[in-house]
Amino acid sequence: MAKLKWGMIGGGEGSQIGPAHRLGAQADGLFEFAAGALDHRADLGRDYAQRLGIAADRAYGDWQEMLAGEKNRADRVDLVTVATPNSTHFEITKAFLEAGFNVLCEKPMTMTVEEGEEIVRVAEASGKICAVNYCYSAYPMVRQARAMVGAGEIGKVRLVVTNFSHGHHGDATDAENPRVRWRYDPKMAGVSGQFADCGIHALHMASFICRDEVRTLSADFASTISSRELEDDAMLNFRMEGGTVGRLWTSSVAIGRQHGFDIQVFGETGGLRWASEQPNQLIYTPVGGRTQIIEKGEGGLHEDAQRLSRVSIAHPEGFPLAVANIYCDLADAIRGEVREGLPNASDGVRSMAAVHTAVASAKDGGVWMDARPPMFR
Ligand code: NAI
Known part of the structure; x- marks a missing residue:
């Protein structure tokens, strides 16, 4: 089965949650790390993405550039993870759902209840998956x-x-x-x-x-x-x-x-x-x-x-594999298999x-x- 393509926003070098997403998404060979806007400092984000193996033309400076770059590609990413600070989750998640991408958003999903309800409605209207990382x-x-x-x-x-x-x-x-x-x-x-x-x-x-x-x-x-x-x-x-x-x-x-x-x-x-x-x-x-x-x-x-x-x-399993389980369920869901436990x-x-x-x-x-x-x- 071909790997799904995955992109991340935030989770740059030295971030707390970025490594868990990279390990989790790639642990089972289900996702290929294909695109990213990883840092609020454009140059550092582009540089780090390329050091992680992302092609130069998909190592983006910010999320707007990533949205514009990905949405018209035939091989656009199948899933976007939003791992930026809380106050940015709403606008990024909404924009990618509206453009027809599946999204895994970090918690808390939004800052307000109104924004949260808006995301529920946008996700429903788009028919795309909006998962939240209650890993x-x-x-x-x-x-x-x-x-x-x-x-x-x-x-x-x-x-x-x-x-x-x-x-x-x-x-x-x-x-x-x-x-x-x-x-x-x-x-x-x-x-x-x-x-x-x-x-x-x-x-x-x-x-x-x-x-x-x-x-x-x-x-x-x-x-x-x-x-x-x-x-x-x-x-x-x-x-x-x-x-x-x-x-x-x-x-x-x-x-x-x-x-x-x-x-x-x-x-x-x-x-x-x-x-x-x-x-x-x-x-x-x-x-x-x-x-x-x-x-x-x-x-x-x-x-x-x-x-x-x-x-x-008796062999220990830990946090990155719990995150990997979220990505397993997401890969199944993207391929059309319902996973009822996936936080949404x-x-x-x-x-x-x-x-x-x-x-x-x-x-x-x-x-x-x-x-x-x-x-x-
Ligand atoms: P952090 O401050 O360690 O890292 C944030 C990263 O996002 C940095 O690399 C920064 O350059 C980048 N960034 C900031 N604004 C950006 C933008 N507009 N575009 C692109 N990149 C941007 O933060 P941390 O602790 O990794 O938290 C990130 C999110 O993950 C938060 O929402 C937090 O609540 C959540 N989190 C969830 C956990 C869980 O167990 N599910 C555990 C830890 C954090």
Whole structure:
């Protein structure tokens, strides 16, 4: 089967997420890295793209040049990844969807709910795929957890508890470092700091595993380092459409926690626990029974978890392969095979609605509010 052609915007040399996309897209030989506008500095972006093997005429200086250059080519890219800073996602994603490209957009998909709804509409009208990179949902044992919930193996879900709390911005003497500071500056980051950055991964994960959507929430935000305008710690209570009770803690000042993303799902007949720092194990306890460790790659896993386990049991798989799983599902979807777990623009706009609702709730003393985007009420 011929490789699909892939292009990326952002993700330049030294960026945080660029390498994971390059490894992920190319891990299975499904995509050829054919085009890129990789840096906000045109010359550096062109130079880096060529060092990565992209032909000179497809090593673009900016995304507008890439759109103009790609849209009339017979061998135009089949998929464009948007891995630029948050405030640019909307205009780039919209422009490429309108020109008939499939897009994988980094999270958060947009800055506002209105922009998010616009992307959902544009994606629908274009008939193209708009995926959002909630890549943790593509770990095999997260897919196993989702499948177990779907198969009723823990009964009706009563409670979901999730954390995405690390300590990497907990040093007050480093708070003015420009690489840290912008995340808590509304002019750069938007209405929310830590919740929009990490909390939405946890909230998406709760919906993904529970197979349910958030309906209402109540939030408490804190800026524990007083010079910060936006929150560096947040606690949310939420309720899902099906009645599941949700709790979410996200923090960037939890010194001692490293990646700090974990989730527990408690049903009527069992409980599940998964943590991103031990991603190959899913902990399962049936009611009245012993706790078991379900290992990635073992026999008897649900089909989706088996399909996305790449190397044999007990060999570690990590973050770039989870991103690769997103690209596998995208390649299937581009070729017409439906992959129901692939996070999409609807997930993206639900996150934006949750962010804006959490900000409003926190400002109003934690009052409960409808967290759904207007288009899904
Ligand atoms: P970064 O600041 O490390 O890198 C951004 C890159 O984009 C740089 O190479 C920069 O030159 C380039 N860039 C900026 N504006 C551009 C433009 N207009 N056109 C072309 N290139 C441009 O940022 P980082 O941490 O890599 O984040 C990028 C995005 O990825 C953010 O939206 C972030 O939220 C998301 N992200 C997602 C993660 C996940 O787990 N899914 C993890 C880390 C980041």
